[in-house]
Amino acid sequence: MFVVFLEVSDQIKKSGFRIASEMPKNSSPVFSQVMSTLHPQTFARCAALFPLRRKPRGLSVYDHFLALCFAQFTYRESLRDLAACLNARPTLLYHLGFRGRLTRTNLAYANQRRTWRLFAAVAQVLMRRARRLYQQELAPVDLPAAAFALDASLLHLSARLFPWAGGGKRHATAIKLHLLLALRGNLPAWATCTKGPWPEVKILDDLPVEPGCFYVMDRGYLDFHRLRGLAQQGAFFVVRARRRSSFSVQRSNPVDKTLGLRCDQIIRLTNPHSHRSYPQTLRRVRWWDDTNQKSLVLLTNHFEVPAHSLTELYRRRWQIELFFKWIKQHLRLRGFLGTTPNAVQCQVWSALCVYLLVAILKKEGHLNQSLYEILQILSLHPFEQSPIPELFAKNTTEIQTHENQKSFDFNTL
Numbered sequence: 001m002f003v004v005f006l007e008v009s010d011q012i013k014k015s016g017f018r019i020a021s022e023m024p025k026n027s028s029p030v031f032s033q034v035m036s037t038l039h040p041q042t043f044a045r046c047a048a049l050f051p052l053r054r055k056p057r058g059l060s061v062y063d064h065f066l067a068l069c070f071a072q073f074t075y076r077e078s079l080r081d082l083a084a085c086l087n088a089r090p091t092l093l094y095h096l097g098f099r100g101r102l103t104r105t106n107l108a109y110a111n112q113r114r115t116w117r118l119f120a121a122v123a124q125v126l127m128r129r130a131r132r133l134y135q136q137e138l139a140p141v142d143l144p145a146a147a148f149a150l151d152a153s154l155l156h157l158s159a160r161l162f163p164w165a166g167g168g169k170r171h172a173t174a175i176k177l178h179l180l181l182a183l184r185g186n187l188p189a190w191a192t193c194t195k196g197p198w199p200e201v202k203i204l205d206d207l208p209v210e211p212g213c214f215y216v217m218d219r220g221y222l223d224f225h226r227l228r229g230l231a232q233q234g235a236f237f238v239v240r241a242r243r244r245s246s247f248s249v250q251r252s253n254p255v256d257k258t259l260g261l262r263c264d265q266i267i268r269l270t271n272p273h274s275h276r277s278y279p280q281t282l283r284r285v286r287w288w289d290d291t292n293q294k295s296l297v298l299l300t301n302h303f304e305v306p307a308h309s310l311t312e313l314y315r316r317r318w319q320i321e322l323f324f325k326w327i328k329q330h331l332r333l334r335g336f337l338g339t340t341p342n343a344v345q346c347q348v349w350s351a352l353c354v355y356l357l358v359a360i361l362k363k364e365g366h367l368n369q370s371l372y373e374i375l376q377i378l379s380l381h382p383f384e385q386s387p388i389p390e391l392f393a394k395n396t397t398e399i400q401t402h403e404n405q406k407s408f409d410f411n412t413l
Contacts, residue, residue, distance in 0.1 A: 030391060031070060031382040032096050037360050038126070046121040052114075059100040061118060064110040066097050068119075068350035069357070072332050074379050079104045079111075079337050089383050096383075111343035119349035120191075126356035127188055133363045134185035143309055144236075147214040148189055149317045150207070150221065152178045152200045153324040155348070161339050167197040175344060178203045181320040183216075183313075187359060188323075188352055193345055201226065209233040214302070216317045222299075224269070224277035231280070231301045238314055241284070241297040246271040250281060255307055262286040262295070264307040287311045327351060330375055367392055 028036075047061050059067075067082060076082040083104045086093060093102070100106065157165045159173040166173045174196035182189045190208055204226040207215075211234030219240040221227075230237050247267040255261035265284045269275045285298045285307045298310055327333060331351040336344050358374050361367070365388060367374060374392075381391060 028095055029092055029383050029385055033388050034357055034361055037357055042125055046118055049121060050115050050118045059106040059110050063098050063100040064114055067107055068346060069354055072351050072354040074382055075332055079107045092383055111338040111346055112340050116342050116345035116349055119346050123349050123352045126353055130187050130356050130359050131182060137184050143313055144214045147183045147313060149181045149183055149216045149320040151320045152176050154196055155333055164341055165195060171197040181323055183316050186319050193348055209235045211235060214238060216313055224274050228278045236302040238298055238300045238310055241299045259308050260288045261307050285310050
């Protein structure tokens, strides 16, 4: 394991990676400057957790990681397309950080045999780093400082090419990406992948819980036994209630109906099964959503936050839906570079790594552009040997985005 750590660390150090602000002009390509935000020893420590059976001959683990990240940045369509694009500039491959032979065969072998858990470990490191960078962002008024939105989204696959992901006649052939989104900065805080038919509520058993934080969920996660376990760990939940539920009102609090609130009650579940699963009292808030023209009921185990803040917190849960839509549109998640479960997971985790790398670059580089603009500009200049601040200074023309994308507040990143 120690030998693997030294080999990966030496490869990254020899590539000449430095922080973008310290790089002289015309020294390294733009792609290598973006990847330099990931410290060499950080990746080497992650690689040491998953040692290979023997020393790689053609493509190292870091070459594999760079190749998939390059495919995400430039939106490559296939492994042949990726290898042709990189080998079109052979004199710059060394400066990009590559040391192995970039062929379609080597990339396909790595996608099939190299574990996706290495990419997941790197993504978790980047999540923690991005969260520290955005910790100083101002939280909206009357909202908790630490709040997360939990949801899942299907990544549809072909039943003929991915038979292992089949869910039978009643379920689609897909994998399910479960994600915990930090509402401060709209950054992923935790993620995992399962098969499509996997029930979303079961992910609460594996969810990392931080005491004192709020977890906002839709009614698909309404399981009182699991919510009780969440509360016993010191966390607070805000979940949408189902239409039919049995309860008794213990106390009613006054509400401001001009804000759309209808009731703020302290309740106790009366259904025998629900009462055994959650015998403690709950808070029930009902409000009228003018946007969707429907009444919503929220359940929470926090009794001190204003009712209007709870409704606003649930309204911000929509950011995770927009996050899923964004990564599916602007990263390579609609078509996959391999058909094995390992290849699919490697590509999903590399997409999350690229999103986090761009978010870290935006914060550390003090860039005013949105994530969409940054990603589009970087995709056009991966081989250009120019400092990133100068590259974005040249691109002052605003890029018009789709109306649905404008609702996702990218300027907070």
